[in-house]
Amino acid sequence: MKLLVFDFDGTLVDSLHNITRAMRAAFAATGLPYPGDDATRRQIGLSLREAVAGLAPEGVSDALIDAATEAYKETAFAIRNSPDFHEPLFPGARQMLDALHGRDDVFLSIATGKARRGLEPLLERLDIGHLFAVTQTADDAPSKPHPGMLLNAMERLGMEAANTILIGDTVHDMRMAKNAAVTPIGVAWGHHEPDHLLAEGARDVAGDFNHLHDMIESFFQRGRRP
Known part of the structure; x- marks a missing residue:
């Protein structure tokens, strides 16, 4: 076998279009500067919190990384349940x-x-x-x-x-x-x-x-x- x-x-x-869309929304919701879709592409494959931490500016608190992670989950859930999900x-x-x-x-x-x-x-x-x-x-x-x-x-x-x-x-x-x-x-x-x-x-x-x-x-x- x-x-x-x-x-x-x-x-x-x-799935790239949905991942970058959710990440942009997560960073906007928490007031973090979004480093761009190319940076997000490089983080894809990691677990979500590790990806968010890799995109956040150096020195950002764990609490803010956790908040952005939760914001991503909420946005991804909404995208997945939207009529135009693809x-x-x-x-x-x-x-x-x-x-x-x-x-x-x-x-x-x-x-x-x-x-x-x-x-x-x-x-x-x-x-x-x-x-x-x-x-x-x-x-x-x-x-x-x-x-x-x-x-x-x-x-x-x-x-x-x-x-x-x-x-x-x-x-x-x-x-x-x-x-x-x-x-x-x-x-x-x-x-x-x-x-x-x-x-x-x-x-x-x-x-x-x-x-x-x-x-x-x-x-x-x-x-x-x-």
Whole structure:
């Protein structure tokens, strides 16, 4: 058996527009200067409080960071429940997930900086929750790049690092994979540049889901890391 662990935002789901919208609102609500959408993009992948702290000016109090974190949650909840909410899977993601789920030699999992209350409604809305044997969120382990989410998933499914791949779009994903001693694969359509993913240890970077599927098939065929 093999274990494929996917990041969520920027890897499977196109969510940047909603993340930056919520972060702008959170900083405005607490009177903090917003450093810009590019700065937010660099923080995506971390758990929410860590991302907010990374964007806030140096020396800001914990209380204000907590307030901005709560403001983000409130805004994200409102966005998710608005009539114009749109957060689709990237083209090709569903087809690849369905094909992999149909195999009898693989487990699929998610490791995301989202809280569970943010992830589960989206899995239901996208009708993909049943494809994943295990989901790991910010509620289950420390923020990436800590390896806890990967270690938890491997333990739950009885898998070893040598038979596990982490697929993600940020340097935080690549660092988490290295910290758990699993193979990291990057994707080029997400939030961080391919060169940065390679510099952080990505074995390779997929240009689209067909390329990613081919890389995974190679992993299966060789019975070892791609």
